[in-house]
Amino acid sequence: xxxxxxxxxxxxxxxxxxxxxxxxxxxxxxxxxxxxxxxxxxxxxxxxxxxxxxxxxxxxxxxxxxxxxxxxxxxxxxxxxxxxxxxxxxxxxxxxxxxxxxxxxxxxxxxxxxxxxxxxxxxxxxxxxxxxxxxxxxxxxxxxxxxxxxxxxxxxxxxxxxxx
Numbered sequence: 001x002x003x004x005x006x007x008x009x010x011x012x013x014x015x016x017x018x019x020x021x022x023x024x025x026x027x028x029x030x031x032x033x034x035x036x037x038x039x040x041x042x043x044x045x046x047x048x049x050x051x052x053x054x055x056x057x058x059x060x061x062x063x064x065x066x067x068x069x070x071x072x073x074x075x076x077x078x079x080x081x082x083x084x085x086x087x088x089x090x091x092x093x094x095x096x097x098x099x100x101x102x103x104x105x106x107x108x109x110x111x112x113x114x115x116x117x118x119x120x121x122x123x124x125x126x127x128x129x130x131x132x133x134x135x136x137x138x139x140x141x142x143x144x145x146x147x148x149x150x151x152x153x154x155x156x157x158x159x160x161x162x163x164x
Contacts, residue, residue, distance in 0.1 A: 004048045004089075014044040014051055024065045024101040025053055031109050032063075037116065047089055050082050055091075059119050062086060063112070064095045092119065 006014070021029065021043070032041045032054060041063075045055035052062035066079075086093055094115055096108050 006046050007048075010046045010049070010051060014046060017044040017051060022065075022067070022098070024067075024098040027105060028063070028065060028096070028101050028108065029054070031105065032112075037113065039116070047086060047091065050085060052086075052091075052093075056116075059092065059116065060090055061092045061094060061116070061119065064093060065098060065101055066095055067098045 025043075029041075029043060031037075039056050039058045042055045042057070044051050044053065045062075046052075053065050054063040055061070056063075083093055094112065096111075100108050
């Protein structure tokens with residue numbers, strides 16, 4: 001079976017993203033690093049060709065901090081493709097905007113803490129729902145469609161998005 005978690009192929013790229021985090025990511029990282037919420041979070045964790053901003057392995061929870069480029073038509077299509085891929089791996093996705101993180105970090109942290117409490121309660125947790133299909137059930141992986149894809153810069157927030 002092919003390894004899809006934190007592959008060597010993206011190791012240098014993940015390190016570059018960690019070393020050059022945009023201000024909103026730096027801000028939320030301050031609040032979630034070092035088990036400050038009681039759980040370990042990792043920065044720039046990859047699944048296949050997708051790199052999530054933050055990942056908590058205890059809950060299989062990805063946290064994404066979205067800039068303006070995510071609101072464009074192309075951004076929405078990319079996010080939907082990525083969401084399907086991650087959900088098929090049984091990864092939960094929690095999204096916040098750059099604006100929310102920069103202007104309302106207390107509200108973001110309260111929402112995140114409430115979300116973690118809700119997913120840690122077995123009777124209400126989305127984690128008890130099994131995935132319905134394999135992430136590889138389609139004839140192609142979203143990461144490889146015939147030829148290797150490049151990367152493009154994604155909006156002012158400085159994120160790099162895979163071309164798919």
